[in-house]
Amino acid sequence: MPHLEVERKYDVEPDFVLPDLSSVPGAASVDEPVEHELDATYYDTDELHLSRHGVTLRRRTGGHDAGWHLKRPAGAGGAPEHHGARTELRAPLDEGERAEPAEPPASFADELRALTRGHPLRPVAGIRTRRLDRVLRSDSGRALAEVSDDHVTAHTYGDTVTTSEWREVEVELVEGSADLLDAAERLLLDAGARPAAFGSKLARTLDLRRAGATRTGRPAGRTRSGPGSDEERAWSAVATYIADQRDAIITLDPGVRHGDPEAVHKLRVACRRLRSTLRTFRPFLDRARTDPLGVELRWLAGELGLLRDSQVQAERLRAAIEAEPTELVIGPVERRIGDHFATEAGQARQRVAEALDSPRYSALLDSLDALVEATAGQEAAAAELRKRARKALRRVDRRLDRAAALSTRPAATPSVIPPLPGVVRDRTTALHEARKAAKRARYAAEALTAVGGKDARRLVKDLKRLQTVLGAHQDSVVARQTLREVGVRAHLDHENAFTYGLLHAREQAAAERVLADLPAVERTIRRKKARRWLG
Known part of the structure; x- marks a missing residue:
């Protein structure tokens, strides 16, 4: 220890x-x-x-x-x-x-x-x-x-x-x-x-041999609400946030290699925070450096996501099966679902191991070091940084409005959640897009808590609540898709698929229940008080 x-x-x-x-x-x-x-x-x-x-x-x-x-x-x-x-x-x-x-x-x-x-x-x-x-x-x-x-x-x-x-x-x-x-x-x-x-x-x-043999590229001091101009504190906060995520990736790396599920989750989140921050504050960064880096962060987060999602869904469905009365679990349901995720997780672990041992990953870490060094000495107007965070928050509003405008009748579970190319035609996809927008706005607010203080921290907390509600809904969407796929295979193997349908219905009901909390969370985020620090 x-x-x-x-x-x-x-x-x-x-x-x-x-x-x-x-x-x-x-x-x-x-x-x-x-x-x-x-x-x-x-x-x-x-x-x-x-x-x-x-x-x-x-x-x-x-x-x-x-x-x-x-x-x-x-x-x-x-x-x-x-x-x-x-x-x-x-x-x-x-x-x-x-x-x-x-x-x-x-x-x-x-x-x-x-x-x-x-x-x-x-x-x-x-x-x-x-x-x-x-x-x-x-x-x-x-x-x-x-x-x-x-x-x-x-x-x-x-x-x-x-x-x-x-x-x-x-x-x-x-x-x-x-x-x-x-x-x-x-x-x-x-x-x-x-x-x-x-x-x-x-x-x-x-x-004595090489000046600067200290932590690579970190800003001179950790900015919270200390002395210095608004501009100095604002950009220093963003630069520190970027450095913190780089450090998190390096710190969590051994845990991921050892198979710690929490390390997998946190390293994936660090990648997402970095990628989101680079997109939100893109006008203040060197895009020749950050655009390729964003692609690499998306790759790494994707590899980790395959493993993390498999771990989360396996535990979710295992608990759902255990919660059912014995007489309603007909056939080898638990074994079949367990085998499904064991195969999926095994393949995902192999992919993660290969990714972490690859020259591509080493190059990504080198690029992150260079980014941290480059951003440490930059400057930017605090008002412009707030403007970028405000824009991210307005994107959340639009995504939520779009979800509300669509029919409240649950759409059929899609086989793949598509990106947002223009028009989103079903509520499930719209809610998923709102969740992604909420993450991006939350990370922007996190990066600026040094200048936003208590109000910024409150907004981060509110956005996290929204993210949790929408995340629970999305977990149900993925669980239903898995149940349908595994249930179909069970049927084709001449097994009784009753339990898969039952679990599917329970997941759909759970999704609607969790969305009952959405209006209250929305009202909290849309309050003027929650946004006043953004100007």
């Missing part, structure tokens, strides 16, 4: 005097210092793919946690004290020790494939640390935090070798709170420490 590392780092002068840590509020005692000699070799590609994304991979001897360590940014969200936190995976030293130099464990190499993209990992830096650890404890003896006073000597590998020395202090939470971290920080800053200029020892070491 990954370990969550929550720590803060400080630069100090060589003659820095560590203050009395027992004066930190909440700390009842401080252990005597324990000295460790740590020797670490850091691995990366020649292009520093890991370092540029804030990821470190090392083999370290000495200390209480000797072994292989893989550290990655923990990501956005979570508790405030987890801002800047990293997740850490560990493996024993004997993994990968047969090669010289030692090779990283295969499990770690698999975790990093979305970053290495076929490039080999090799040693890029060596860091030796003389560490004095002090543990802060509570009244009951619980370890609250560990304060490490590090004297560091580092050198790079490669054609040009550079060496540097410095001293730094780390405070890592064990069972303490964010308040304790804040209190320790005040004490250290008052004593002359400074917030560290680099997020890790490796970042500091590699900066």
Whole structure:
């Protein structure tokens, strides 16, 4: 299981005097210092793919946690004290020790494939640390935090070798709170420490060789509602949103490879968010770059969609069969439907695996890195960005109006839901188009929450409700199509198809019930109050 590392780092002068840590509020005692000699070799590609994304991979001897360590940014969200936190995976030293130099464990190499993209990992830096650890404890003896006073000597590998020395202090939470971290920080800053200029020892070491060895292309700061002009905050919010989705794809990649259904879903959503954002804010982007990228994102989302849809429908119909009285389930219904989805999901998993191992996927990730770098330094008028979001919202209105104008009589389940070439002739398709428009408007509002604040967040919530209602309806459409196809095959094999028809009818009734919530959701979205932040 990954370990969550929550720590803060400080630069100090060589003659820095560590203050009395027992004066930190909440700390009842401080252990005597324990000295460790740590020797670490850091691995990366020649292009520093890991370092540029804030990821470190090392083999370290000495200390209480000797072994292989893989550290990655923990990501956005979570508790405030987890801002800047990293997740850490560990493996024993004997993994990968047969090669010289030692090779990283295969499990770690698999975790990093979305970053290495076929490039080999090799040693890029060596860091030796003389560490004095002090543990802060509570009244009951619980370890609250560990304060490490590090004297560091580092050198790079490669054609040009550079060496540097410095001293730094780390405070890592064990069972303490964010308040304790804040209190320790005040004490250290008052004593002359400074917030560290680099997020890790490796970042500091590699900066001596190649400037910018930090997270690829991210905007200078995460924009929420902080200082800066409206224009600065608006575009920075969009650029950060794009970078967040790129990071999500890379972070979720291992989970998809391991078959985690939730990772499949979230990675697909990240692709959709990116593609939608590129379309909504197209006038402010380089279309020579973003149009081909949109095609590739659609390809990847499509491959993931085959697997995700199969997983969702399999669970939906399994639950529907279980809910029926035994006497109404006639014939091998559950087995036949299970076999249908097992075959479908197996083929879809194979396609996803081939996609993630393909040069096309690596090229897509490279293009996303380039996009993030290109958008980080751009500017755009906040009013124009709002205008694009407003346009996306009006598209939702038109799609909903079209659905309402069509007959309320349920149309026959189509074999394929067509796109919107011009005139939509049935309500089912119109509702599906309204759902897609709602997603696009929601993602536009998400990207601009830094300037829209509370009103924007409320609109996002309302659009999500609309998306949920329309999504439940669409799930029923797909379920009915599956039931019809499997039921026909059962009939042709001389099985009783009664249960398939029964389930089909129940799905149709469920679809109409869920649409009963649609008018209220529509009224919420159409309120002027919900849109006032858009101008």
